[in-house]
Amino acid sequence: MNFDLDQEHELVRSTVREFAQQRVAPVAEELDREGRFPYDLVAGMAELGLMGMTIPEEYGGAGADTLAYAIAVEELTRVDSSVAITMAAHHSLGTLPIYSFGNDEQKWQWLPDLASGKKLAAFGLTEPEAGSDAGATRTRAELRDGDWVVNGSKIFITNAGTDITACVTITARTGDDEVSNLIVPNGTPGYEISRPMKKLGWRASDTRELSFEDCAIPEANLLGPRGDGFHQFLQILDGGRISVAAMGVGLAQGAYDLAYAYANERRQFGQPIARFQAVRFKLADMATEIEAGRTMVYRAAWLKDQGRDFGLAAAQAKLYTGELSNRAVNSALQIHGGYGYMDEYPISRLYRDQKILEIGEGTNEVQRMVIARHLGL
Ligand SMILES: Cc1cc2nc3c(=O)[nH]c(=O)nc-3n(C[C@H](O)[C@H](O)[C@H](O)COP(=O)(O)OP(=O)(O)OC[C@H]3O[C@@H](n4cnc5c(N)ncnc54)[C@H](O)[C@@H]3O)c2cc1C
Numbered sequence: 001m002n003f004d005l006d007q008e009h010e011l012v013r014s015t016v017r018e019f020a021q022q023r024v025a026p027v028a029e030e031l032d033r034e035g036r037f038p039y040d041l042v043a044g045m046a047e048l049g050l051m052g053m054t055i056p057e058e059y060g061g062a063g064a065d066t067l068a069y070a071i072a073v074e075e076l077t078r079v080d081s082s083v084a085i086t087m088a089a090h091h092s093l094g095t096l097p098i099y100s101f102g103n104d105e106q107k108w109q110w111l112p113d114l115a116s117g118k119k120l121a122a123f124g125l126t127e128p129e130a131g132s133d134a135g136a137t138r139t140r141a142e143l144r145d146g147d148w149v150v151n152g153s154k155i156f157i158t159n160a161g162t163d164i165t166a167c168v169t170i171t172a173r174t175g176d177d178e179v180s181n182l183i184v185p186n187g188t189p190g191y192e193i194s195r196p197m198k199k200l201g202w203r204a205s206d207t208r209e210l211s212f213e214d215c216a217i218p219e220a221n222l223l224g225p226r227g228d229g230f231h232q233f234l235q236i237l238d239g240g241r242i243s244v245a246a247m248g249v250g251l252a253q254g255a256y257d258l259a260y261a262y263a264n265e266r267r268q269f270g271q272p273i274a275r276f277q278a279v280r281f282k283l284a285d286m287a288t289e290i291e292a293g294r295t296m297v298y299r300a301a302w303l304k305d306q307g308r309d310f311g312l313a314a315a316q317a318k319l320y321t322g323e324l325s326n327r328a329v330n331s332a333l334q335i336h337g338g339y340g341y342m343d344e345y346p347i348s349r350l351y352r353d354q355k356i357l358e359i360g361e362g363t364n365e366v367q368r369m370v371i372a373r374h375l376g377l
Contacts, residue, residue: 005071012068013075019048020079028080031204032349035196037162041083046117050087055099059107061115066239066301070246074297077250078376082204082351084250088243089158089205090114094121097169097181097236101224106183119166124154124210125233132366135230136169137179139212140311141172147172147216148182150190154210160186161193163207168210171229179229183221190215201353217308239359241314242304244361245297248321249290251354252328254287258347259332266310266337273335282331293321314372319367322358329354 005013023044031038045051053069055061069091076084095114098121100104113119130136137151150172154160160168167185174180184191194209224232260283263274273279296317303310329351333340340347358364 003373005067009068009071012064013071014366015048016050016072016075017078020076020083020325021043024076024079024083027345028083028204029344030350031080031082033203033343035198035203037196037206038083038086039162039164042086042117042120042164045083045087051090051117052111052115053091055091055095055111055115059099059111059115060113061111065305066242067298067305070231070242070297070301073243073246074250074253074294075228077247078254080204081251081350082202083249084247085158085202085205086120088240089122090117090120092240092243093123093236094159094169096239097123097223098183099345101181101228101232106223112124113166116130119164120159120162121166122157122160122168123236124160124168124170126156126235127153128155132363134233136180137171137173139170139172141180143174144216146219146305148172148219148221150182150184150212150215150217156197157208157210159206160210161196162206165206165302169223170212171233172209174226175227175292178227179233180226181223181229181232182217183223184212184215184217185221185328188215188217201349201356203352238311238314239304240361241318241367242297242300244357245293245300245314245321247315248318248325249293249297250358251350251357252286252290252293252302252321252325255325255328255347255350255354256283256290258345258350259283259286259335262339263335266363282335285362286328286331289324291319293324296320312371313364313369315370315374318361319364319371322364322367323356327356 049062052061053064057063073088114121125134141148141150166185167183169181169183171179190213192211197207217355221253263279264272264274300310300313300317303313332348333351339345
Protein backbone atom coordinates (compact mmCIF):
# COMPACT_ATOMS: atom_id res chain seq x y z
CA MET A 1 0.00 0.00 0.00
CA ASN A 2 1.08 3.55 -0.63
CA PHE A 3 -0.39 6.27 1.55
CA ASP A 4 1.42 9.11 -0.23
CA LEU A 5 -0.63 11.27 -2.54
CA ASP A 6 0.89 11.67 -6.00
CA GLN A 7 2.06 15.03 -7.30
CA GLU A 8 -1.21 15.78 -9.06
CA HIS A 9 -3.25 15.36 -5.89
CA GLU A 10 -0.72 17.33 -3.84
CA LEU A 11 -1.03 20.12 -6.40
CA VAL A 12 -4.82 20.11 -6.07
CA ARG A 13 -4.43 20.37 -2.31
CA SER A 14 -1.95 23.24 -2.39
CA THR A 15 -3.89 25.16 -5.07
CA VAL A 16 -7.22 24.90 -3.27
CA ARG A 17 -5.59 25.62 0.10
CA GLU A 18 -4.09 28.80 -1.28
CA PHE A 19 -7.42 29.86 -2.81
CA ALA A 20 -9.24 29.14 0.47
CA GLN A 21 -6.74 31.08 2.55
CA GLN A 22 -6.29 34.03 0.21
CA ARG A 23 -9.76 34.46 -1.26
CA VAL A 24 -12.26 32.75 1.06
CA ALA A 25 -10.90 33.32 4.57
CA PRO A 26 -10.93 37.15 4.41
CA VAL A 27 -14.65 37.30 3.45
CA ALA A 28 -16.14 34.20 5.09
CA GLU A 29 -17.35 35.93 8.24
CA GLU A 30 -18.94 38.80 6.31
CA LEU A 31 -20.70 36.51 3.80
CA ASP A 32 -22.06 34.44 6.69
CA ARG A 33 -23.23 37.49 8.65
CA GLU A 34 -24.97 39.00 5.62
CA GLY A 35 -26.23 35.66 4.27
CA ARG A 36 -24.78 36.75 0.94
CA PHE A 37 -24.22 34.24 -1.85
CA PRO A 38 -20.51 34.16 -2.86
CA TYR A 39 -20.76 34.95 -6.61
CA ASP A 40 -17.16 36.20 -6.85
CA LEU A 41 -15.82 33.08 -5.18
CA VAL A 42 -17.87 30.84 -7.47
CA ALA A 43 -16.24 32.67 -10.41
CA GLY A 44 -12.83 32.13 -8.78
CA MET A 45 -13.52 28.43 -8.26
CA ALA A 46 -14.69 28.19 -11.87
CA GLU A 47 -11.39 29.68 -13.04
CA LEU A 48 -9.54 27.00 -11.09
CA GLY A 49 -11.68 24.27 -12.66
CA LEU A 50 -13.30 23.29 -9.35
CA MET A 51 -16.93 23.56 -10.42
CA GLY A 52 -16.82 20.60 -12.79
CA MET A 53 -13.85 18.77 -11.36
CA THR A 54 -14.67 15.20 -12.34
CA ILE A 55 -16.51 16.05 -15.57
CA PRO A 56 -14.40 15.27 -18.69
CA GLU A 57 -12.59 18.17 -20.32
CA GLU A 58 -14.56 17.82 -23.56
CA TYR A 59 -17.62 19.14 -21.66
CA GLY A 60 -15.67 21.95 -19.97
CA GLY A 61 -14.78 20.06 -16.80
CA ALA A 62 -11.36 19.39 -15.31
CA GLY A 63 -11.31 15.62 -15.88
CA ALA A 64 -10.00 14.98 -12.35
CA ASP A 65 -10.77 11.93 -10.23
CA THR A 66 -12.97 11.63 -7.15
CA LEU A 67 -9.97 11.66 -4.81
CA ALA A 68 -8.89 15.06 -6.18
CA TYR A 69 -12.45 16.29 -5.77
CA ALA A 70 -12.61 15.07 -2.14
CA ILE A 71 -9.34 16.84 -1.37
CA ALA A 72 -10.69 20.08 -2.87
CA VAL A 73 -13.92 19.85 -0.86
CA GLU A 74 -11.93 19.13 2.30
CA GLU A 75 -9.64 22.15 1.81
CA LEU A 76 -12.55 24.52 1.12
CA THR A 77 -14.51 23.31 4.15
CA ARG A 78 -11.47 23.74 6.35
CA VAL A 79 -11.99 27.47 5.81
CA ASP A 80 -15.67 27.89 4.98
CA SER A 81 -18.56 25.44 4.63
CA SER A 82 -20.91 27.71 2.67
CA VAL A 83 -18.42 28.03 -0.17
CA ALA A 84 -17.62 24.31 -0.02
CA ILE A 85 -21.24 23.16 -0.18
CA THR A 86 -21.93 25.55 -3.05
CA MET A 87 -19.18 23.84 -5.06
CA ALA A 88 -19.96 20.30 -3.84
CA ALA A 89 -23.74 20.44 -4.35
CA HIS A 90 -23.30 21.97 -7.79
CA HIS A 91 -20.81 19.30 -8.78
CA SER A 92 -22.22 16.13 -7.24
CA LEU A 93 -25.94 16.86 -7.07
CA GLY A 94 -26.47 19.38 -9.85
CA THR A 95 -24.06 18.37 -12.61
CA LEU A 96 -23.15 14.69 -12.13
CA PRO A 97 -26.72 13.37 -12.63
CA ILE A 98 -26.82 15.02 -16.06
CA TYR A 99 -23.39 13.62 -16.90
CA SER A 100 -24.17 10.14 -15.54
CA PHE A 101 -27.70 9.65 -16.86
CA GLY A 102 -28.16 12.22 -19.62
CA ASN A 103 -28.20 11.43 -23.34
CA ASP A 104 -25.78 13.16 -25.72
CA GLU A 105 -28.19 15.96 -26.51
CA GLN A 106 -28.80 16.71 -22.82
CA LYS A 107 -25.09 16.56 -22.04
CA TRP A 108 -24.23 19.01 -24.79
CA GLN A 109 -27.13 21.27 -23.85
CA TRP A 110 -26.25 21.58 -20.15
CA LEU A 111 -22.75 20.42 -19.31
CA PRO A 112 -20.53 23.04 -20.99
CA ASP A 113 -22.04 25.85 -18.89
CA LEU A 114 -22.33 23.75 -15.71
CA ALA A 115 -18.95 22.04 -15.77
CA SER A 116 -17.15 25.30 -16.50
CA GLY A 117 -18.98 26.95 -13.59
CA LYS A 118 -20.65 29.66 -15.68
CA LYS A 119 -24.00 28.35 -14.46
CA LEU A 120 -25.14 26.36 -11.43
CA ALA A 121 -27.48 23.40 -11.12
CA ALA A 122 -29.43 21.86 -8.25
CA PHE A 123 -30.95 18.50 -7.36
CA GLY A 124 -34.44 18.47 -5.88
CA LEU A 125 -35.24 15.25 -4.09
CA THR A 126 -36.47 16.29 -0.63
CA GLU A 127 -40.12 17.26 -0.18
CA PRO A 128 -42.01 18.56 2.84
CA GLU A 129 -43.49 15.06 3.37
CA ALA A 130 -40.62 13.02 1.89
CA GLY A 131 -37.26 13.48 3.63
CA SER A 132 -35.47 10.34 4.84
CA ASP A 133 -38.23 8.41 3.09
CA ALA A 134 -37.23 9.98 -0.21
CA GLY A 135 -39.10 7.37 -2.24
CA ALA A 136 -42.36 8.82 -0.91
CA THR A 137 -42.17 11.62 -3.51
CA ARG A 138 -45.54 13.28 -4.04
CA THR A 139 -44.54 15.59 -6.86
CA ARG A 140 -46.24 14.33 -10.02
CA ALA A 141 -45.40 14.69 -13.69
CA GLU A 142 -47.92 13.80 -16.35
CA LEU A 143 -47.28 13.55 -20.10
CA ARG A 144 -49.65 15.91 -21.93
CA ASP A 145 -49.26 16.81 -25.61
CA GLY A 146 -45.50 16.22 -25.66
CA ASP A 147 -44.79 17.98 -22.36
CA TRP A 148 -44.26 16.79 -18.82
CA VAL A 149 -46.66 18.80 -16.66
CA VAL A 150 -45.27 18.98 -13.11
CA ASN A 151 -47.23 19.65 -9.92
CA GLY A 152 -45.79 19.50 -6.41
CA SER A 153 -43.10 20.95 -4.20
CA LYS A 154 -39.54 20.47 -2.96
CA ILE A 155 -37.80 21.84 0.12
CA PHE A 156 -34.25 22.69 1.29
CA ILE A 157 -32.81 22.68 -2.25
CA THR A 158 -29.20 23.94 -2.48
CA ASN A 159 -28.19 26.31 -5.33
CA ALA A 160 -31.72 26.35 -6.80
CA GLY A 161 -32.33 30.09 -6.77
CA THR A 162 -29.10 31.98 -7.48
CA ASP A 163 -28.88 34.51 -10.33
CA ILE A 164 -26.73 32.01 -12.24
CA THR A 165 -28.77 28.84 -11.64
CA ALA A 166 -29.65 27.16 -14.93
CA CYS A 167 -31.85 24.27 -13.80
CA VAL A 168 -32.89 21.79 -11.16
CA THR A 169 -33.18 18.04 -11.67
CA ILE A 170 -36.21 16.80 -9.71
CA THR A 171 -37.63 13.43 -8.84
CA ALA A 172 -41.29 13.12 -9.75
CA ARG A 173 -43.87 10.40 -9.79
CA THR A 174 -44.56 9.63 -13.46
CA GLY A 175 -46.89 6.74 -12.65
CA ASP A 176 -48.34 5.12 -9.53
CA ASP A 177 -45.27 2.98 -8.93
CA GLU A 178 -42.85 4.94 -11.00
CA VAL A 179 -40.37 7.71 -10.11
CA SER A 180 -38.40 9.52 -12.84
CA ASN A 181 -35.93 12.39 -12.95
CA LEU A 182 -36.73 15.51 -14.95
CA ILE A 183 -34.63 18.58 -15.73
CA VAL A 184 -36.57 21.77 -15.04
CA PRO A 185 -34.97 24.94 -16.45
CA ASN A 186 -35.12 28.01 -14.21
CA GLY A 187 -37.61 30.52 -15.54
CA THR A 188 -40.10 27.88 -16.75
CA PRO A 189 -43.66 29.22 -16.20
CA GLY A 190 -45.29 27.49 -13.21
CA TYR A 191 -41.94 26.91 -11.46
CA GLU A 192 -41.71 29.19 -8.41
CA ILE A 193 -38.67 29.53 -6.16
CA SER A 194 -39.01 30.86 -2.59
CA ARG A 195 -36.80 33.50 -1.00
CA PRO A 196 -33.60 32.04 0.53
CA MET A 197 -34.42 30.05 3.67
CA LYS A 198 -32.96 31.35 6.98
CA LYS A 199 -30.59 28.80 8.48
CA LEU A 200 -28.47 27.96 11.54
CA GLY A 201 -25.38 27.53 9.36
CA TRP A 202 -24.29 27.44 5.71
CA ARG A 203 -25.70 30.95 5.70
CA ALA A 204 -23.98 32.14 2.55
CA SER A 205 -25.21 29.13 0.59
CA ASP A 206 -28.47 29.19 -1.36
CA THR A 207 -31.30 27.04 0.07
CA ARG A 208 -34.84 27.26 -1.36
CA GLU A 209 -38.32 25.85 -1.41
CA LEU A 210 -39.59 25.06 -4.89
CA SER A 211 -43.16 24.78 -6.10
CA PHE A 212 -44.50 23.53 -9.41
CA GLU A 213 -47.97 24.36 -10.62
CA ASP A 214 -48.88 23.03 -14.03
CA CYS A 215 -45.25 23.58 -14.95
CA ALA A 216 -44.77 22.26 -18.50
CA ILE A 217 -41.32 21.12 -19.60
CA PRO A 218 -40.37 19.36 -22.86
CA GLU A 219 -40.75 15.57 -22.94
CA ALA A 220 -37.04 15.46 -23.88
CA ASN A 221 -36.11 16.70 -20.37
CA LEU A 222 -36.65 13.22 -18.92
CA LEU A 223 -33.27 12.10 -17.57
CA GLY A 224 -32.47 8.50 -18.46
CA PRO A 225 -35.18 5.87 -18.86
CA ARG A 226 -38.65 6.57 -17.52
CA GLY A 227 -39.11 4.94 -14.09
CA ASP A 228 -35.37 4.88 -13.34
CA GLY A 229 -35.52 7.84 -10.94
CA PHE A 230 -35.37 5.85 -7.72
CA HIS A 231 -32.31 3.87 -8.78
CA GLN A 232 -30.69 7.07 -10.12
CA PHE A 233 -31.12 9.08 -6.95
CA LEU A 234 -29.73 6.27 -4.78
CA GLN A 235 -26.62 6.35 -6.96
CA ILE A 236 -26.43 10.14 -6.74
CA LEU A 237 -26.69 9.99 -2.94
CA ASP A 238 -23.93 7.36 -2.71
CA GLY A 239 -21.56 9.71 -4.54
CA GLY A 240 -22.81 12.79 -2.67
CA ARG A 241 -21.90 11.09 0.60
CA ILE A 242 -18.23 11.26 -0.35
CA SER A 243 -18.66 15.06 -0.66
CA VAL A 244 -20.30 15.43 2.73
CA ALA A 245 -17.77 13.08 4.33
CA ALA A 246 -14.94 15.20 2.88
CA MET A 247 -16.69 18.23 4.38
CA GLY A 248 -16.69 16.48 7.78
CA VAL A 249 -12.93 15.96 7.64
CA GLY A 250 -12.32 19.50 6.40
CA LEU A 251 -14.53 21.06 9.05
CA ALA A 252 -12.92 19.02 11.83
CA GLN A 253 -9.46 19.98 10.54
CA GLY A 254 -10.47 23.66 10.43
CA ALA A 255 -11.76 23.46 14.01
CA TYR A 256 -8.55 21.73 15.08
CA ASP A 257 -6.41 24.44 13.38
CA LEU A 258 -8.27 27.19 15.23
CA ALA A 259 -8.17 25.39 18.60
CA TYR A 260 -4.48 24.53 18.23
CA ALA A 261 -3.54 28.15 17.53
CA TYR A 262 -5.75 29.49 20.30
CA ALA A 263 -4.48 26.98 22.87
CA ASN A 264 -0.91 28.08 22.23
CA GLU A 265 -1.75 31.77 22.40
CA ARG A 266 -4.22 31.99 25.28
CA ARG A 267 -2.60 32.16 28.72
CA GLN A 268 -4.25 31.33 32.04
CA PHE A 269 -2.63 30.51 35.37
CA GLY A 270 0.60 31.98 33.99
CA GLN A 271 1.00 29.64 31.01
CA PRO A 272 -0.51 28.83 27.60
CA ILE A 273 -3.62 26.69 28.08
CA ALA A 274 -2.02 24.15 25.65
CA ARG A 275 0.18 23.13 28.60
CA PHE A 276 -2.83 21.74 30.46
CA GLN A 277 -3.36 18.07 29.92
CA ALA A 278 -7.15 18.47 29.62
CA VAL A 279 -6.63 20.77 26.62
CA ARG A 280 -3.84 18.70 25.06
CA PHE A 281 -5.91 15.54 25.24
CA LYS A 282 -8.75 17.21 23.38
CA LEU A 283 -6.34 18.19 20.60
CA ALA A 284 -4.75 14.74 20.59
CA ASP A 285 -8.16 13.08 20.23
CA MET A 286 -9.17 15.45 17.46
CA ALA A 287 -5.97 14.87 15.49
CA THR A 288 -6.36 11.10 15.84
CA GLU A 289 -9.97 10.99 14.73
CA ILE A 290 -9.30 13.34 11.82
CA GLU A 291 -6.61 10.96 10.52
CA ALA A 292 -9.03 8.04 10.75
CA GLY A 293 -11.83 9.99 9.04
CA ARG A 294 -9.57 11.24 6.26
CA THR A 295 -8.42 7.72 5.47
CA MET A 296 -12.03 6.54 5.27
CA VAL A 297 -12.97 9.37 2.89
CA TYR A 298 -9.98 8.83 0.59
CA ARG A 299 -10.65 5.10 0.51
CA ALA A 300 -14.29 5.65 -0.49
CA ALA A 301 -13.14 8.07 -3.22
CA TRP A 302 -10.46 5.62 -4.37
CA LEU A 303 -12.96 2.74 -4.59
CA LYS A 304 -15.24 4.93 -6.72
CA ASP A 305 -12.31 5.84 -8.97
CA GLN A 306 -11.46 2.13 -9.37
CA GLY A 307 -15.02 1.54 -10.56
CA ARG A 308 -15.60 -0.67 -7.54
CA ASP A 309 -18.57 -0.77 -5.18
CA PHE A 310 -18.16 2.20 -2.85
CA GLY A 311 -21.65 2.49 -1.29
CA LEU A 312 -20.70 0.95 2.07
CA ALA A 313 -17.41 2.85 2.33
CA ALA A 314 -19.13 6.16 1.47
CA ALA A 315 -21.90 5.65 4.05
CA GLN A 316 -19.37 4.64 6.72
CA ALA A 317 -17.15 7.62 5.94
CA LYS A 318 -20.13 9.97 5.99
CA LEU A 319 -21.43 8.64 9.31
CA TYR A 320 -18.03 8.65 10.97
CA THR A 321 -16.94 12.10 9.81
CA GLY A 322 -20.36 13.61 10.60
CA GLU A 323 -20.04 12.49 14.20
CA LEU A 324 -16.32 13.24 14.43
CA SER A 325 -16.85 16.79 13.16
CA ASN A 326 -19.48 17.23 15.86
CA ARG A 327 -17.02 16.19 18.56
CA ALA A 328 -14.29 18.31 16.98
CA VAL A 329 -16.22 21.61 16.84
CA ASN A 330 -17.49 21.02 20.35
CA SER A 331 -13.98 20.47 21.76
CA ALA A 332 -12.54 23.32 19.69
CA LEU A 333 -15.14 25.77 20.93
CA GLN A 334 -14.61 24.58 24.51
CA ILE A 335 -10.90 25.33 24.14
CA HIS A 336 -11.83 28.88 23.06
CA GLY A 337 -13.86 29.40 26.26
CA GLY A 338 -16.20 32.44 26.16
CA TYR A 339 -14.41 33.94 23.16
CA GLY A 340 -15.51 30.97 21.07
CA TYR A 341 -19.10 31.93 21.72
CA MET A 342 -18.58 35.32 20.08
CA ASP A 343 -19.34 35.82 16.40
CA GLU A 344 -15.99 37.43 15.71
CA TYR A 345 -14.21 34.14 16.45
CA PRO A 346 -14.48 31.86 13.39
CA ILE A 347 -14.96 28.76 15.55
CA SER A 348 -18.52 29.95 16.32
CA ARG A 349 -19.32 29.82 12.58
CA LEU A 350 -17.72 26.38 12.22
CA TYR A 351 -19.79 25.20 15.19
CA ARG A 352 -23.04 26.35 13.52
CA ASP A 353 -21.98 24.97 10.14
CA GLN A 354 -21.33 21.50 11.54
CA LYS A 355 -24.78 20.15 12.44
CA ILE A 356 -26.05 19.78 8.89
CA LEU A 357 -23.27 17.27 8.19
CA GLU A 358 -25.24 14.81 10.33
CA ILE A 359 -28.48 15.53 8.45
CA GLY A 360 -27.89 16.23 4.75
CA GLU A 361 -27.41 13.39 2.20
CA GLY A 362 -29.06 11.11 4.73
CA THR A 363 -29.13 11.57 8.50
CA ASN A 364 -26.86 9.61 10.85
CA GLU A 365 -29.77 7.23 11.38
CA VAL A 366 -30.22 6.74 7.63
CA GLN A 367 -26.47 6.06 7.25
CA ARG A 368 -26.77 3.33 9.88
CA MET A 369 -29.72 1.88 7.96
CA VAL A 370 -27.67 1.90 4.73
CA ILE A 371 -24.62 0.37 6.45
CA ALA A 372 -26.74 -2.34 8.10
CA ARG A 373 -28.29 -3.18 4.71
CA HIS A 374 -24.80 -3.53 3.19
CA LEU A 375 -23.88 -5.84 6.07
CA GLY A 376 -26.78 -8.08 5.10
CA LEU A 377 -28.89 -7.16 8.11
C1 LIG B 1 -29.17 23.19 4.46
C2 LIG B 1 -29.78 22.00 3.78
C3 LIG B 1 -29.50 21.75 2.44
C4 LIG B 1 -30.10 20.67 1.79
N1 LIG B 1 -29.90 20.50 0.44
C5 LIG B 1 -30.64 19.58 -0.24
C6 LIG B 1 -30.59 19.49 -1.67
O1 LIG B 1 -29.84 20.20 -2.34
N2 LIG B 1 -31.40 18.59 -2.29
C7 LIG B 1 -32.25 17.78 -1.60
O2 LIG B 1 -32.97 17.01 -2.22
N3 LIG B 1 -32.31 17.83 -0.24
C8 LIG B 1 -31.54 18.71 0.45
N4 LIG B 1 -31.60 18.77 1.84
C9 LIG B 1 -32.52 17.89 2.53
C10 LIG B 1 -31.84 16.83 3.41
O3 LIG B 1 -31.26 15.85 2.61
C11 LIG B 1 -32.94 16.29 4.36
O4 LIG B 1 -33.18 17.31 5.31
C12 LIG B 1 -32.55 14.99 5.04
O5 LIG B 1 -32.49 13.94 4.11
C13 LIG B 1 -33.51 14.61 6.16
O6 LIG B 1 -34.84 14.69 5.78
P1 LIG B 1 -35.87 15.51 6.72
O7 LIG B 1 -35.26 16.83 6.98
O8 LIG B 1 -37.22 15.48 6.09
O9 LIG B 1 -35.91 14.72 8.08
P2 LIG B 1 -36.85 13.46 8.46
O10 LIG B 1 -36.74 12.40 7.43
O11 LIG B 1 -38.21 13.97 8.80
O12 LIG B 1 -36.14 12.94 9.78
C14 LIG B 1 -36.40 13.47 11.07
C15 LIG B 1 -35.68 12.57 12.08
O13 LIG B 1 -36.25 11.26 12.04
C16 LIG B 1 -35.22 10.30 11.83
N5 LIG B 1 -35.74 9.19 11.02
C17 LIG B 1 -36.48 9.25 9.88
N6 LIG B 1 -36.74 8.01 9.44
C18 LIG B 1 -36.14 7.14 10.30
C19 LIG B 1 -36.04 5.73 10.37
N7 LIG B 1 -36.59 4.93 9.45
N8 LIG B 1 -35.36 5.19 11.41
C20 LIG B 1 -34.77 5.99 12.35
N9 LIG B 1 -34.83 7.34 12.33
C21 LIG B 1 -35.50 7.90 11.32
C22 LIG B 1 -34.14 11.06 11.06
O14 LIG B 1 -32.90 10.41 11.15
C23 LIG B 1 -34.19 12.40 11.77
O15 LIG B 1 -33.43 12.35 12.95
C24 LIG B 1 -30.97 19.81 2.50
C25 LIG B 1 -31.21 20.05 3.86
C26 LIG B 1 -30.65 21.13 4.50
C27 LIG B 1 -31.00 21.38 5.95
